[in-house]
Amino acid sequence: MEPSALGKKYDKIAQWWHDQHIESFYGVSQFERAIGYASNGGKALDVGCGVGGRFVNILQHRGFSVTGLDVSKEMVKLASSNHPEHYFLHQDICSWDTEEKFDFIVAWDSIFHLPLVMQKPVVAKLCQFLAKGGVLIYTFGNDEGEHTDQWHNDTFYYSSIGINENMKLLMNNGLSILHLELDQYPEKHVYTIATKP
16 A cells, blocks of 8 residues: 555544544553663654654653654644644655654554565665664564555555564664564564664
């Protein structure tokens, strides 16, 4: 599925998402594990930032300035309203580029929506965006291939290159793995934390 089409699907549920997740604790313990490896302050990148909320609040509390990207225009509007002191962009991580380096990067439940052929290039891009000593946390599926699922009376697309390929990709791009966990077992939801030495 093209990211622009995905953005339109999330546009339709942006307000619902905001109301359900703005005060959510979903993923917070995993995120706090990752930020425990990071220095205080610096620049953070949130890929698939949605409406902001819990992760942006934690980053702000730790002294980070946040750049958030999302393919949903409505999500970005809500994130900008919720966190006017940070910078949110209606952008697709597949095509977005920057010269900036980030001290902390999170892509929570976002890149598993990318086209399968974009999994490796995007993860490699996140590795390139990471500053030395920086920390990356992202989620993916413990599976290989692509599938669709029904949610909110709509069809959503998912893809993954699996655990082994993700780990190889991180190491081949100069990162060290700090943590890997199937945190919702028996669901195939995986998160990993890595750093650039």
